[in-house]
Amino acid sequence: MGGTGPGPRLAPTPRTRLRRKRERGSTERRVIDAVLDEGLVCHVAFTDAGTPYAVPMAYARSGDVLYLHGASGNRTLRALADGAPACVTVTLVDGLVLARSAFHHSMNYRSVMLFGSAGRVEGEVEQLAVAAALLDHMVPGRSADARAPTASERRATLMLRFPIEEGTAKIRTGGPLEEPDDLDLAIWAGVLPFELSVGPGVPEPDLPDGVVTPPYVAGSRRRR
């Protein structure tokens, strides 16, 4: 955590050490957190009765914790709450990489893979904080506007904390690699960048008169 180095890192473990293309890997928290904070959906891998599952879920990061949530009866959340080992992956695709050769086609992406086990979020104070974090992860500022969860809504929700302790980021950027012999081919090569726009918002038809349209509905925000 010193001020002179590149910032905090996660310690590498056998399952987070990249075996191939290591230059694409990073255990820097700054890099990992940026991916987690930009993504909206993670895929949670866990095993139940011998079957592996990859389940998409919303999430939010707060400090060293990734929060997951859903209905109390949700099978995935219950398995995780019971301590099932899990892998949580967030993947952002930034563009398509078109090389002269089929072989060197690729994608630009940033992904984070975390390993560990989840625990339950208990108690009103933390549950309300997590509910706010989940909303503000979707739409910054939204938690100040939405009606907060009631006690019965909190009971109907299972909230989990997943530690950001063991994991790694993997990032590809830039144009295609090419075989030297391919460079003279008359084939277009380059990158098709992605841009994701969010909004402008489509209001519910039954909004009461006079409801203020909050600034985050305008849709100027973009993610990639």
Place this chain on the structure above:
Amino acid sequence: MGGTGPGPRLAPTPRTRLRRKRERGSTERRVIDAVLDEGLVCHVAFTDAGTPYAVPMAYARSGDVLYLHGASGNRTLRALADGAPACVTVTLVDGLVLARSAFHHSMNYRSVMLFGSAGRVEGEVEQLAVAAALLDHMVPGRSADARAPTASERRATLMLRFPIEEGTAKIRTGGPLEEPDDLDLAIWAGVLPFELSVGPGVPEPDLPDGVVTPPYVAGSRRRR
């Protein structure tokens, strides 16, 4: 496959039967294939030495098969080629759903989860067809322009076929659900739709003079 019904479906199994919100589920191949054909990245869940992994991978669908590929040394692909049970999930996020209550916030999405085991794609004819399918899934028409894989490039690539036999789609659309008592609150509610634009392409700086810019580089295509 008759002309009068809703079209072919995958047979439900205990692990694909939705236990909650069944109205969001579909086993119709038409629905499943549309999600698979629009997505670019799947997340493959499998277990190795007791650890579950969720690994992002490119893919392409052709008929009743999802093709995966990567470097021959890729650990995930090798585990899958050895017959590890797997779950392949494709998730498309279509928008953010803002309800009056924090509790009813949601996302609009379309996801497909497939279960099974992969097999190797062997032989030049099928490997070339799969290479073309993978390119055309990224960018329709690209396989006609790119240089085809050589024998040594094919040896350096591990290609897998994953059957589209057991699985389900799950889809959420539309505005927020709300508690009746919340409808009079002076809180904006609605949907922030997503739009993903691809391109226009950024050419490599070293393209030879006179290389034709193919139409798919223009960037008119959009995915959501």
